[in-house]
Amino acid sequence: MTAIPTFDPPVDVVREAAARFGTPLYLYDATTLSALAVEVAGFGGPFGFTPRFAIKANPTRAILRLFADAGLSFDASTTHEARRAILAGIAPERIQLTSQMLGEGFEDLVREGVGFTACSLAQLERYGQAFPGTSATLRINPGEGSGHNNRTNVAGPDASFGVWHAHVPDALKLAARHDVRLRGAHHHVGSGGDPARWAEIASVTLDIVRTMPDVTTVNLGGGFKVGRMPGEPSSDLSAAAAAADRLLREFATETGRQLHLEIEPGTYLTATGGAVIGSVQDVVTTGAAGRVFVKLDVGMAEILRPSIYGAQHPIDFLARDPAGELGGARSLLVVGPCCESGDLLTPTKGDPEGLAPRELPLPSLGDLAVVGGAGAYCASMPAKHYNSIPAAPELLVRADGTLELVRRRQSLDDLLRDEL
Amino acid sequence: MTAIPTFDPPVDVVREAAARFGTPLYLYDATTLSALAVEVAGFGGPFGFTPRFAIKANPTRAILRLFADAGLSFDASTTHEARRAILAGIAPERIQLTSQMLGEGFEDLVREGVGFTACSLAQLERYGQAFPGTSATLRINPGEGSGHNNRTNVAGPDASFGVWHAHVPDALKLAARHDVRLRGAHHHVGSGGDPARWAEIASVTLDIVRTMPDVTTVNLGGGFKVGRMPGEPSSDLSAAAAAADRLLREFATETGRQLHLEIEPGTYLTATGGAVIGSVQDVVTTGAAGRVFVKLDVGMAEILRPSIYGAQHPIDFLARDPAGELGGARSLLVVGPCCESGDLLTPTKGDPEGLAPRELPLPSLGDLAVVGGAGAYCASMPAKHYNSIPAAPELLVRADGTLELVRRRQSLDDLLRDEL
DSSP states (O other): OBOOOOOOOOHHHHHHHHHHHOSSEEEEEHHHHHHHHHHHHTSOOBTBEEEEEEGGGOOOHHHHHHHHHTTOEEEESSHHHHHHHHHTTOOGGGEEEOOSSOOTTHHHHHHHTOEEEEOSHHHHHHHHHHSTTOEEEEEEEOSOOBOSTTSOOSSSTTOOSSEEGGGHHHHHHHHHHTTOEEEEEEOOOBSOOOHHHHHHHHHHHHHHHTTOTTOOEEEOOOOOOOOOSTTOOBOOHHHHHHHHHHHHHHHHHHHSOOOEEEEOOSHHHHGGGEEEEEEEEEEEEOOTTSOEEEEESOSTTTOOHHHHHOOOOOEEEEOSSTTOOOOOEEEEEEEOSSSOTTOBSSEETTEEEEEOOEEEEOOOTTOEEEEOSOSSSSTTSSOTTGGGOOOOOEEEEOTTSOEEEEEOOOOHHHHHTTBO | OBOOOOOOOOHHHHHHHHHHHOSSEEEEEHHHHHHHHHHHHTSOOBTBEEEEEEGGGOOOHHHHHHHHHTTOEEEESSHHHHHHHHHTTOOGGGEEEOOSSOOTTHHHHHHHTOEEEEOSHHHHHHHHHHSTTOEEEEEEEOSOOBOSTTSOOSSSTTOOSSEEGGGHHHHHHHHHHTTOEEEEEEOOOBSOOOHHHHHHHHHHHHHHHTTOTTOOEEEOOOOOOOOOSTTOOBOOHHHHHHHHHHHHHHHHHHHSOOOEEEEOOSHHHHGGGEEEEEEEEEEEEOOTTSOEEEEESOSTTTOOHHHHHOOOOOEEEEOSSTTOOOOOEEEEEEEOSSSOTTOBSSEETTEEEEEOOEEEEOOOTTOEEEEOSOSSSSTTSSOTTGGGOOOOOEEEEOTTSOEEEEEOOOOHHHHHTTBO
């Protein structure tokens, strides 16, 4: 477990962004994101390596462009994400579609060059009918996986992702019937974060690959844990890389097959590269023996992870005026602006129902708040438009320090555009 | 606990909607919604009554128009919701703004005639400065409330909503300083559903109103429980109405003050009036001792309540072809299409982490699914655009049975429009 490059937004940048674009807003840092891309690109593999970015973590065009320029390839969870990446100027050949539902238009994407992962026998059947004589990747559920937060597993008997390991022989027959060569094997290990466990599950996947003679590429997914809170450890990529290197070399020695390695982190590449900037709307107390609530204009409509997972994000306050000062440290609950009791930014870790006050300097109305670790699954997975709140803008701090608006703030009219 | 008017979408309407507009889609029923409006309008009060619809539950223009035509007034949780209602043609005087943050533009709304509820001392101060010599409502936290699902309370020491009861004297002084008359008192009791408890908390609110001499209207919020699942009881509105009637008459006898009553349900007015229609994308199994997953194109991007609350929604399958048949009953888990282990439509009640299989007839790929009880907090509070999934369209079954598209399906271009 090592430190991970982390964006610590400079106070003058935060003040400038808030003054120019209003709050709330998402703020990403190109320097941090590039450093993360370098780390992931350095994972390597003994017989070739392709790092992919899991688009779902943050599909904003500027982020996709940045990672494309850094040499990453991409994994799309839906046909929409694949099309979005193509519209961002990414070559179809650098995109792999690994979707829980095929949706309309998947055939067009494949014809344009997007790689295809069959996530179920039914998907493989549909692919085989449409594209006989080609190759595809098979997503496998090897029967084991590590948990994602405290959610159900991404693999194992309780997970719906991929072809159950005992059904792999059926997949091989089905592929043969359509003359489809299963060149790739895909398994998303999950977000557990323990490199020993990661290696253990990767080894199970490789055992399955032994039964798949055409496989030349193995994709071990993402699932590298990121510590967002101070002192919270992140996955040690080099430990996982060393394990993968060892496993692939052993596999090659035993089987004579040199497998190309892919990984596809989403969280690891983006989580620590972004923040949400808000401003303090209110400070409410519930009596001497009660609570002190700091109410922001940032809540579940911008960042849902605390409300859905009990996820922990660092929160810092900042006097709006450079000459201003925050109050003394207090035990604070930080909440969002929605009319919803679960709109809470300081839940108990892993328990969205629990209240976990933090010792923070007491801000005043109008002061700024920086919610850190918000580059992944924040702008891409909020309860968007709840309470009819228009989506917040997204900004990128370029490597030269300039602030670039990459997505404008919505207006109320934008929310009403589709109503008839 | 009584039965509540509930939309049971006719199979031919579901098939027609799916054929014409594709899936997923939201389907509302005007007849059911109108019946619910009649029930709420009949709640009544001994000295005057105003029923309001809590817009946040479903802010679609067609729904707002339907309730406006049914004679309801409205409660807005944000300035955006209030503006949205005005743009839907609702007179500002019928809208009350009860927002956790004032946001820009609240002064314009008040000038146009929107009623104002101060939800904190800071809001009251800001209102008083802008509108001295007028009147306002005060949202109060009486120190007690009933839980919302298994979330933190909406009132009590752990809730940030409203002015803490011990601070009401401060609010009275502050209002007097700005010559603002506190004509209304507001307290959202919460979603507990027990009428005895509801009456008990309403009584505490009235005790506080005794100390507020200018109050002529008391708003007891919403929070009436709705049973979405077969056999699950709903709040008995008549029991709550009887309790309110008794309390207000007693209050009048004791104090000589005849209070106008308001309530503002959201869930009760809409939950059972809508469904989400999806289609089966896949059926995946994890071995003989494992699970059977039915994967829909409906998931957390359309309906988040199961994933965030462990909420229970009825799910029915329907052969797409009228001549088709479903399979035999099986123990099924129903999941959404997102690349997210928590995208689950059959969680354990109150526990989004838990898996609760249901005995349902096994559908085939392409068959239709009706997720019921989806009129409230579904289209208004999903993880919209997660996995870059465009928002689903909304349809209304008019009283004459015709199917009307009230919100068109988004395209991918709509999601990219704001990118620069």
